[in-house]
Amino acid sequence: xxxxxxxxxxxxxxxxxxxxxxxxxxxxxxxxxxxxxxxxxxxxxxxxxxxxxxxxxxxxxxxxxxxxxxxxxxxxxxxxxxxxxxxxxxxxxxxxxxxxxxxxxxxxxxxxxxxxxxxxxxxxxxxxxxxxxxxxxxxxxxxxxxxxxxxxxxxxxxxxxx
Numbered sequence: 001x002x003x004x005x006x007x008x009x010x011x012x013x014x015x016x017x018x019x020x021x022x023x024x025x026x027x028x029x030x031x032x033x034x035x036x037x038x039x040x041x042x043x044x045x046x047x048x049x050x051x052x053x054x055x056x057x058x059x060x061x062x063x064x065x066x067x068x069x070x071x072x073x074x075x076x077x078x079x080x081x082x083x084x085x086x087x088x089x090x091x092x093x094x095x096x097x098x099x100x101x102x103x104x105x106x107x108x109x110x111x112x113x114x115x116x117x118x119x120x121x122x123x124x125x126x127x128x129x130x131x132x133x134x135x136x137x138x139x140x141x142x143x144x145x146x147x148x149x150x151x152x153x154x155x156x157x158x159x160x161x162x
Contacts, residue, residue: 007071007100009107012047012058019060019070020047027090031125041149043077043087051075056084057111061104063095071095074104076111079146082118089122089131101134109138109160118160123152132156 012020024044043050051058061072072091076084086108091101112120122140124131135156143157 006064006098007095007103008062008064009059009104010062011053012051012060012073012075014048016060016070017047020058020073023060023070023073023090023092024088026092027088030093031127043075047075050077055115057108058088059104059107061091061095061100072100072104074108076108076115076120079121082116084112084115084117084120085147086120086122089134096130101131102137105134105138109158113160120158120160121146122156123147123149124154124156126153128154 010016047058050056055078056076058075059073060070061074062069063071072095074089075087077087079085086105089101089105091104109120120140121143122135123146124135132154135158138158140156140158143155145152145155147155
């Protein structure tokens with residue numbers, strides 16, 4: 001952990017998969033979503049493959065003093081040679097409003113630049129106002145629908161200067 005943060009961002013590993021699953025379940029509960037396990041996105045069924053470096057990555061956020069338990073997550077998933085998608089941005093409710101989401105997003109965008117992506121996409125539900133504000137603050141703009149995900153209604157893009 002750095003002196004100016006109360007959290008640590010660590011890459012997903014085989015040892016931390018259970019924490020990703022726990023956070024995903026919390027997200028589904030908060031959004032009143034019922035996961036259909038036969039139709040789960042591939043990034044949830046094979047995250048270590050889908051988010052594999054060097055083109056992708058997935059991180060967990062751990063609060064200072066509570067390193068054994070993740071409180072947030074975010075992934076960068078490759079879509080095309082120069083395009084990636086931000087996926088699974090989530091912070092447990094008690095950790096929201098502390099600017100951790102912004103720091104996590106900045107971490108992911110820095111990764112996207114190092115990976116030489118030129119465009120970053122994200123999809124959101126209409127109800128996710130705080131997330132929409134977070135992405136808009138980083139310069140994301142509305143774009144055409146790029147996914148058939150049934151719960152997504154807002155689509156954003158950010159052009160990167162690598």
